[in-house]
Amino acid sequence: MENVKIGTSDLQVAPINLGGNVFGWTLDEKQSFDILDAFVAGGFNFIDTADTYAWWVNGTGGQSETIIGNWLKNRGNRDRVVIATKVGSETKEHSFDISKKHILKSVDESLQRLQTDHIDLYYTHYDDNKTPVEETLSAYDEVIKAGKVRYIAASNVSPARLEESFGLAEKEGLPRYMALQPHYNLVERGGYETDYAPLAEKYGLTVFPYWALAAGFLTGKYRSEADLGKSVRGGGVKKYLNENGLAVLDALDNVAAKHQSTPATVSLAWLLAQSHIGAPIVSATSKQQLETIFAAPTLKLDSEDLEALDKASKS
Template sequence: MTPNDDASSNTAMPPSRFRLAIDGNVFGWASGVSATAEALDAFHAAGGRLISTADHYAGGRSEIMIGNWVRSRKARSRVFLATKIGRHPDAPGLSADDIVTATEASLERLQTDHLDLLSFDGDHPHTPLEESLAAAAELIASGKVRALAASSYSGARLRDAGRLADENGLPRFRAVFSPYSLMTRRPVESDLLPAVRTLNIGIFARLPLANGFLTGEYRVRSDVPESTMFADAAAHVGRDGFRVLKALEQVSAEQNTSLAACALAWVRSKPNVIAPVVRAASAEQVAELVASADLVLEPHQLMALDRASE
């Protein structure tokens, strides 16, 4: 589904007027109970709706924290809950049994009777796609799932899934989650974008700040925190990364805003992108990110960033 489709439908993606989603990856890990609640409060107060998580994040604690927050704030009707399944130790695949088991467990942890968006997390080629899609069809028919998406799928597998869905009357993927940033353009633009255009679906851009590198805080490898969450940021320290940061600095000076805001605006400008999915472990980080949600870069600024990140 594309970013401009009607959000009133049960299978629609969230509205594009607020073009930012929060990533539950840090909840229960880098962010404790209080910090998670404060981050979600700040996100919701700023108009944020889409909360994205996965059943294996922090061993399920991410979903539990989000579920507790939704219940305590009585916010279920005002948020769009998306989770991924396929990697939790109790349901580590995408067989029909695993899908049902994982979905029921996610519903319990999130304290809800339905998921707005359920994603297959990673390709599991040992399980026929028809089996996985048929299991999802039953969950959609029961009302427990509103729409289906994929995460970390290749363009070829997305096309396979679309063909099989059409041939067998099964649900199509409505979106795909994929890392996409100024530092990770090639896999998306050479493989994924052509497929999503053909299928007329949208992309949720994960890691749009390249694990924090595009904030400009990490200039040498010793600056990068010793955490697996930031490991990939260190990989961008070098000539290519510095070229992108230099272009971001110029654009941010012209816009009088942060490097991160400009990096997110670049992602949002790309075709078929529904929203960047950002990590924020505190209310302060949320405030910095949501302040950038309406930033639109000038054509010459987008071109400068395109050239620097080629």
């Protein structure tokens, strides 16, 4: 398993990014520690969270960062993992906000919860589409120079604002985004491939897709409306229970059977076979789910597999 270099940074990560959105939501602290321990024991080192996870539980968020911070302190392994978190997301306390004031306040709060002196990769989680790009980048410049953040990345930022960011970074000597975190998977292809893949190519961005398994749909767990009650996330996949979604599951079943694998593993292997994809973001609530995830980097899909999945997912 080869590590992935993030953009032009000196960060090296294994090709699976553990999503921390379940910490403090469907997993308590002890269960989260078990998943984090098993993830690192499996040879992986990249953990993704956000300052607002899991705001949908208590309206404020911070649980995920707090649990990860307690784990880092308890295990004494901060230097062996790469931590990514985010700023600018929405809670009941504030709407999208990437102003300098908000970034400078939020980074200190994240550092406190994570119990660390630096964040390896700091994302613009959501763009408020009103703060001048130069203001946001200069805030990042300040926290990078202070040693609080090593590198920055972007998630839900429009192509136009991304282009503006790169132009200003070049012109003014401000920090540039090293990575992109888009919504991308076998049933959500158009937005990324049309609008963002050209930017990843142009600016050498490493791509870390979120919802890599389409909220669990691509595991094959949900095949009818009767299946939606299987988990708290079931309602989020109802939109995929159509002819196109079921065609993707059928193709996944066939490729998985050929390789004696699972639909989830094949879905992640497909992502890893795409240009610029560094490490799909996947959450897990059991060690069995982790094993399925761990198998993806070693599953090499052949041209026949890729063609079948491509055809089904573009139908």
